[in-house]
Amino acid sequence: MDPHRLRNxxxxxxxxxxxxxxxxxxxxxxxYRYVRLEEVEGMRHALYAEWQALGVLGRVYLAxxxxxxxxxxPTDTLDRFRSALDARPExxxxxxxxxxxxxxxxxxxxxxxxxxxxxxxxxADDAFDVSNxxxxxxxxxFNRKMEEGALVIDMRNNYECAIGHFExxxxxxxxxxxxxxxxxxxxxxxxxxxxxxxxxRESEEVNGEWPLVNGNATNVNAQPAIKQSVTHxxxxxxxxxxxxxxxxxxxxxxxxxxxHGYTNVNQLHGGxxxxxxxxxxxxxxxxxxxxxxxxxxxxxxxxxDDVVGTCMQCGTPCDRISNCHEATCNxxxxxxxxxxxxxxxxxxPSCREIHQLPMEAQRAWRKGRNTRSTKTxxxxxxxxxxxxxxxxxxxxxxxxxxHPELTSINRKEEASA
Ligand SMILES: [Zn+2]
Ligand SMILES: [Zn+2]
Numbered sequence: 001m002d003p004h005r006l007r008n009x010x011x012x013x014x015x016x017x018x019x020x021x022x023x024x025x026x027x028x029x030x031x032y033r034y035v036r037l038e039e040v041e042g043m044r045h046a047l048y049a050e051w052q053a054l055g056v057l058g059r060v061y062l063a064x065x066x067x068x069x070x071x072x073x074p075t076d077t078l079d080r081f082r083s084a085l086d087a088r089p090e091x092x093x094x095x096x097x098x099x100x101x102x103x104x105x106x107x108x109x110x111x112x113x114x115x116x117x118x119x120x121x122x123x124a125d126d127a128f129d130v131s132n133x134x135x136x137x138x139x140x141x142f143n144r145k146m147e148e149g150a151l152v153i154d155m156r157n158n159y160e161c162a163i164g165h166f167e168x169x170x171x172x173x174x175x176x177x178x179x180x181x182x183x184x185x186x187x188x189x190x191x192x193x194x195x196x197x198x199x200x201r202e203s204e205e206v207n208g209e210w211p212l213v214n215g216n217a218t219n220v221n222a223q224p225a226i227k228q229s230v231t232h233x234x235x236x237x238x239x240x241x242x243x244x245x246x247x248x249x250x251x252x253x254x255x256x257x258x259x260h261g262y263t264n265v266n267q268l269h270g271g272x273x274x275x276x277x278x279x280x281x282x283x284x285x286x287x288x289x290x291x292x293x294x295x296x297x298x299x300x301x302x303x304x305d306d307v308v309g310t311c312m313q314c315g316t317p318c319d320r321i322s323n324c325h326e327a328t329c330n331x332x333x334x335x336x337x338x339x340x341x342x343x344x345x346x347x348x349p350s351c352r353e354i355h356q357l358p359m360e361a362q363r364a365w366r367k368g369r370n371t372r373s374t375k376t377x378x379x380x381x382x383x384x385x386x387x388x389x390x391x392x393x394x395x396x397x398x399x400x401x402x403h404p405e406l407t408s409i410n411r412k413e414e415a416s417a
Pocket of ligand 1: 316
């Protein structure tokens with residue numbers, strides 16, 4: 001079969017319609033495995049053909065280091081999908097996590113991509129032992145350790161934390177995995193150095209060896225001065241609890257922290273997705289509050305009714321996440337209903353002005369501009385956004401527009417009409 005035909009070329013609106021007409025109950029699930037894969041290209045084509053026949057939709061990454069999959073499957077073919085997975089030695093018995101909130105429309109098409117790595121983490125894997133991961137904890141143990149005062153660290157990006165997180169967790173400000181792990185290593189280093197200061201005041205016996213390789217917390221890929229990973233006196237070691245969406249990012253993060261000398265590293269097995277399932281199944285108290293950001297059409301699934309975020313435009317408590325509807329912007333933001341109405345589902349008056357133009361004029365304006373298709377670019381600085389909105393509103397009041405270039409577009413339109 002021609003491999004080029006093994007992909008979807010239909011328009012998203014058509015795909016959405018097709019899915020609506022299908023009317024079959026679907027299950028959204030995710031799984032990953034670090035496993036050495038040979039012949040990744042060939043496997044990609046085989047999996048695509050096999051899974052498409054089962055009605056699988058979703059986003060799958062294959063790399064020489066393994067598989068990372070988020071998929072939606074007609075519920076009546078789940079068993080066949082399981083058998084197909086188990087028939088391949090590489091994926092036999094791979095544990096999967098089922099989404100708790102699911103309207104069956106999480107994905108519109110099937111995409112199987114060959115990548116260099118299954119998570120774009122930006123880390124140099126040969127600089128540390130990626131197999132030396134932390135202890136995997138179930139929901140109950142994770143809760144207990146939280147009660148015992150362990151340090152909880154969110155390993156996701158800022159926009160994921162903005163609508164839900166574990167109580168009292170450290171939330172990185174970075175919007176990439178590499179940025180977040182650098183920040184966490186820096187934060188831990190400061191904590192440990194803080195302990196060192198206290199201890200030194202108490203006694204002079206403490207030696208000055210601290211877990212920062214090369215004394216540099218910010219350069220993640222720096223080769224360690226000593227070849228072995230560093231170990232440190234366990235008295236100042238905080239007990240660390242890591243978590244992420246499905247557990248995959250914690251595999252790298254825990255290995256990286258261990259490489260930096262932290263010995264007491266734990267990670268939430270199956271991530272927030274499986275935590276939510278266990279909490280439900282076992283009647284535990286959810287210490288995760290709010291919504292779980294997911295990388296599909298749903299954007300988020302609700303775990304508890306708590307609202308942990310604030311509207312980025314007006315600052316009121318809110319955890320509604322949305323994309324700016326102006327197609328070339330498409331930025332993710334937390335936006336309350338009132339602001340969504342006020343700004344016509346856009347991030348700013350500037351985007352609103354374009355979005356409210358007739359379709360033809362919008363198209364003319366977009367000509368030559370790039371459309372940002374990714375859903376993982378988010379507003380990083382809500383304070384700055386609010387400032388920009390105020391300035392833009394003032395300018396609109398003065399000049400009636402934020403886009404003087406539209407005048408020439410309109411003139412061209414009229415001329416060609
Ligand atoms: Zn608002
Ligand atoms: Zn926008």
